[in-house]
Amino acid sequence: MIKEYNETKIINQLIEIVEYGKQNCLFYNYKFSNKSIKKLEDFRMLPVTKSEELYENTPPHTTNILTNPTLSNSYVFITGGTTNKPKYVFRNFEDFDDQAKYFKSQNFSKTDRVANLFAQGMWGCFTSWNKGLEKLNCFILPIGSSSLKDNIIDATLKVFEDLKINALIAVPSTIIKFALFLEKKPNSVWNPERALKILVGGELMTPSMIKFMKSIFKNADIRSLYATTEIGGVGYQCEFCKPNQYHVFKNIFLEIVNKDNPHLAVKANNRGEILATNLNKRIMPIIRFSTGDEGKFIDNCSCNSNDPKIEIFGRMDNILCVGSTNIPLNLISEVVELFPELTQNFQLIADKEGPQDVLIVKIEAKTEKLPKKLKDQVKTAINNTCSEPINNLTVQFLPIGGIERNPRNNKIKRIIDYRWL
Ligand SMILES: [Zn+2]
The missing domain is CATH 3.40.50.12780 (ANL, N-terminal domain)
Structure with a gap:
């Protein structure tokens, strides 16, 4: 009922x-x-x-x-x-005052040691989530997502270990970035397989994102907040x-x-x-x-x-219509999930070539050495899952960070449509 x-x-x-x-x-x-x-x-x-x-x-x-x-x-x-x-x-x-309830509902309490990994440009979440955690008497480390950059991440992991951090708050894509790093470094000083609480917000979290997070943060309680x-x-x-x-x-x-x-x-x-x-x-x-x-x-x-x-x-606008084909974002997410070499960092670009619609799918790959057939395989997988095959479909692979981010909040714009400009 x-x-x-x-x-x-x-x-x-x-x-x-x-x-x-x-x-x-x-x-x-x-x-x-x-x-x-x-x-x-x-x-x-x-x-x-x-x-x-x-x-x-x-x-x-x-x-x-x-x-x-x-x-x-x-x-x-x-x-x-x-x-x-x-x-x-x-x-x-x-x-x-309402903010504390958000964390209480996720079982956060005064015993939790929380790293706040919200990025510059997400100051709303950064500040308001800190305020909520304060009210539950948590131990809070405001450190931001820039602490996960390649050249300082070892230092950040040491800080996490020194302070016995057991909870992370961030946008989902930051947690994915962190997980990708840890995947390459199996014996890091801070063990991601500990009992963890991960709370994300600010971006839609898809089932495939959780699945990947769980493969690295094996004992994490991962939840998101809709806000x-x-x-x-x-x-x-x-x-x-x-x-x-x-x-x-x-x-x-x-x-x-x-x-x-x-x-x-x-x-x-x-x-x-x-x-x-x-x-x-x-x-x-x-x-x-x-x-x-x-x-x-x-x-x-x-x-x-x-x-x-x-x-x-x-x-409701997370559906891109190219030609006569409707392409929901989650469909691309599901296709990308089939290929372990690829990440969930992708972008759809719709444009016109003469009178015809074209679609470019940019996807960030985990490694530069990709199988030759991968592009065709991804194209076929997209076309097989769409209601109708897309005539002019191009798939591009880029290194991590290769897709342009919004400089203000570091998020990828999922859909870019040049057809109306
Ligand atoms: Zn319930």
Whole structure:
């Protein structure tokens, strides 16, 4: 059976946050004018809040969505896109009270010694995760992902051993990078086969990523957090959650709605767009925020938690259409997994050659010495798994780090589409 929200319990919280938004933000005052909420159905009739709207209503444009335009007592995190178009998300210091719950739900406690490996450009995670760990009295090593560079990683491993680090927090691709290094160095001073806790966020973690991590961190409890910079933490994983399953935090009201009609909740077990309302966030209230992620509610969990459980299928725009072929990112991920010489660092580039669509798949390989037939094998594997073969498909192999990263957060842009430029 699917766990639904208890309407009588949640409705008062929803009324409260909507009224708070209307009274304190010009943005919601205008957006929700003439709307009064008495029951869940009324709430579902509210217009959704799109990411662009948040940015149009924050500095330097206006402060219409902020309840405290002086910005005292708050953090600001930069998100989205390149540095010449920064977008700002504000959080009160009090917001971080929720953060501790994220770690408690993953069994973090004062006995844990945590290395914070979030990279430059992920300061939102770097800072807010530290704040959460503080509240659980953990021992914290803020060290960042640059400590994993080839020339200093031995020193970093010594630090881990000296300080008896037993927990890692980072984006999944940083953990993969670390695992790739350890794979080449089986007898490192810090043994990755110890009992470890790994908590990742900031990027979708695929089953194949976990599988590879588990091959190196053999005794690790690996979980991820579903969060966005705008909303904060949305979902956590209990021990029974599969890689793309999460329980929804108590401070989040989550809806799954029809992709074309945000006022229509999808039926049980059906997929739709995830909308989230943060019931606690005050300086920049987030109400019916359109996440752009696709998900569905799923059956009750063996852990017996009362928190609703969802399954996430990634960004709704994580599907590239080339010619008449739809290529979901996870499909490429599954193909890459078939070849042990390759990593999950890949990028799809769509372009035009005359009137025809072309697709270039760049994949970082673990080694330079690759079998001659590998390119053809990967091409065939991609074409065999796609709904229709791709006419103009090129596969390129690059060394680790060969695919350009976003300089701000070190993430690979998975899909680049030049066809509309
Ligand atoms: Zn559970």
